[in-house]
Amino acid sequence: MTDQNQLYAQLAGLGLTENDSRVYIFLLERGVAFGGSKIAARLGMHRQYVHNSLQKLLEMELVEEVHNGTRPTSQGLPDDIAGLRGARRQYKALPPQQLSHMARKQLDAAEHTVRELDLISTVGAEQDFEAYRGRRQVLEFEERLVDGLKDDEVQYIIGGGSETFVNFFGEQYEEISRVAAKKGLKTLYVGNPGEVEWLRGRVAGVFGDRFQVRLLDTLPKTIVQTVIRFDTVTFYAFGNPPLVYFLKSKTVAEDYKKFFMMLWDMAK
Numbered sequence: 001m002t003d004q005n006q007l008y009a010q011l012a013g014l015g016l017t018e019n020d021s022r023v024y025i026f027l028l029e030r031g032v033a034f035g036g037s038k039i040a041a042r043l044g045m046h047r048q049y050v051h052n053s054l055q056k057l058l059e060m061e062l063v064e065e066v067h068n069g070t071r072p073t074s075q076g077l078p079d080d081i082a083g084l085r086g087a088r089r090q091y092k093a094l095p096p097q098q099l100s101h102m103a104r105k106q107l108d109a110a111e112h113t114v115r116e117l118d119l120i121s122t123v124g125a126e127q128d129f130e131a132y133r134g135r136r137q138v139l140e141f142e143e144r145l146v147d148g149l150k151d152d153e154v155q156y157i158i159g160g161g162s163e164t165f166v167n168f169f170g171e172q173y174e175e176i177s178r179v180a181a182k183k184g185l186k187t188l189y190v191g192n193p194g195e196v197e198w199l200r201g202r203v204a205g206v207f208g209d210r211f212q213v214r215l216l217d218t219l220p221k222t223i224v225q226t227v228i229r230f231d232t233v234t235f236y237a238f239g240n241p242p243l244v245y246f247l248k249s250k251t252v253a254e255d256y257k258k259f260f261m262m263l264w265d266m267a268k
Contacts, residue, residue, distance in 0.1 A: 012167040014099060014240060015060070015223040019045065023053040024062055027093035033066045035090050054091050056221075062098050063091045099240075109224070110237040110245065117247055128248040134241045139172060141244055145234070146176050152184040155229045156260040159191035160222040163198045164238045186210045190263045192221040214267035228256045 004025070011021040022043055027034065034042075040050040057063040067088060117129075132141045166173050191199060193215045200213075227234040231250040237243040 009167075009170075010240070011099075012164065015161070015164050015221075015238070016056075017053070017163060017167075019049050020053040020056055023050060024057055024093060027063060027091060028096065031093070033090035033092040035088060039091070057091075060098075061094065063093050066090050066092055110235065110239075110243055113235055113245065117245075117252065130246045132244040132246070135168075138236075138242045138244050139169070141246070142169070142176060143172075146179050146183075149180060149183045149185055152186065153229060154186045154188070155227055156257055156264075157187060157189045157191075157228075158219075158226040158260055158263065159189050159195065160219050161225045161236070161238065162189075162191060162195045164223045165225060165236065166198060168238050168242060181210070184210070187212065188260070188264060189213045190216055190219060190260065190267050192219050193217060194221045214264055216263060216267040219263070219267075226256070228253055228260055 007025065008018050008021045011024070012018075016024065022045070023039060026039060026043060036050050036054060037047060039045075039054075040047045043050070054063065058065060067090070130141075132138050169176060187210065189199065189211065191213060196215070199211075223238040225236045227236070231248060231253050233247045233249070233253050233256050235243075235245040235247075237245075
């Protein structure tokens with residue numbers, strides 16, 4: 001029998017919260033369409049949480065929406081039109097193979113970023129590039145990175161993936177964060193409005209007023225984060241497997257910082 005807690009942890013690496021995973025697994029196990037209210041009742045979850053998870057699963061193409069259990073649609077009709085037609089929204093899981101397609105897309109996106117950085121590297125700035133693949137390598141990289149932080153260093157994060165970041169590191173997140181906070185690390189974070197609870201809770205709770213957040217509606221909630229420091233840019237992709245690309249170049253870091261500050265000024 002499959003360990004559901006292990007499944008939740010694995011799905012977290014692909015950007016699903018525990019609520020998202022519960023809803024998706026529920027629909028997978030039954031193989032038929034259910035309405036949001038019935039899903040909430042069967043799982044003992046608040047309807048709004050189920051609604052939020054269903055919208056996210058639709059965007060990730062892990063479920064499809066059907067009306068009266070028969071007619072599939074992409075994102076569905078507006079509520080007023082659906083009501084006029086007597087359509088009742090229901091949701092059905094798509095095959096788990098969709099997760100593999102999604103992970104491949106994430107890997108392709110990360111590799112595309114690396115190719116773009118290779119083009120930048122011809123500018124002539126002195127650079128070091130490293131790549132880490134798999135949970136163990138990523139954890140060891142993060143520990144070394146935090147241990148090597150200078151006192152009162154500042155980092156700039158283009159986010160959208162705080163929840164995935166925290167879930168990936170699990171119990172080690174608290175220890176890594178304490179070390180960074182003790183060294184006085186200051187963070188400016190541009191994120192998605194859907195991250196507010198995580199950012200105000202587990203993240204800002206450790207760093208206090210040294211963690212400043214602005215939200216940008218057009219920034220997607222994702223499993224990728226970009227972290228810019230004095231002379232480095234780090235790309236995290238918490239897919240399966242998790243990946244980290246670490247580039248040491250003051251020139252590139254300065255260019256990414258300019259891009260970050262543009263987003264920071266646009267955000268609220």
